[in-house]
Amino acid sequence: MSSNMIVGYIFITIGAIFDFFGCMGLVRLPDVYNRLQAATKCVTLGTIFILAGTAIVTADPAISIKAGLCAVFVLITSPTGAHALARGAYLSGVKLWERSVVDKFKERAEEIKSQRGEAK
């Protein structure tokens, strides 16, 4: 094995471990918002590590450029999707875990709901 393959496989292994722990958080944590933040952050970083490892292992410019492009897509789209999902979950009426301590979206959510009620 050449050196770039060793470095690339180390990157891929780190990424797979991050993915595994992120999904473990998805199973173990108590409510939607905890699950969302644990899984999104860990899985985004893990997938970007796997893509970087792919670019390093193959050492082919055609694949490396596509892997970098895919990493940029994941880095932009995954937090955006998580933000939209958290907002959708709150506005659809899912309660926070009973031991959560702060809820900064409450007033804004009531504003949004009253505006929507006037529109209808």
Next chain:
Amino acid sequence: MTFIYFIAGLLAASCFMCLYRIGHGPTAPDRSVAIDIFGTVVVGFVCLSAVVLRRDFYINLAIAWSLVSFIGTLALSKHLEGRRFDE
């Protein structure tokens, strides 16, 4: 190359944990979150396939899957919020 099976096993375990959450999630947003995370994990899995099987086109599949998964997530969140798709 035995540790390739280890990496693939970790990613497969991640996929199965997402499927558990899709099946057992108490509310609809839980399932939507699990679907979103499942899409991102599968992008990593497809890239691992591109390395191991030495086929170039799997990277194209990864790009397409990430974009389609993003659009699906946005549609699900808009549906959860109770809005129509043309608002």
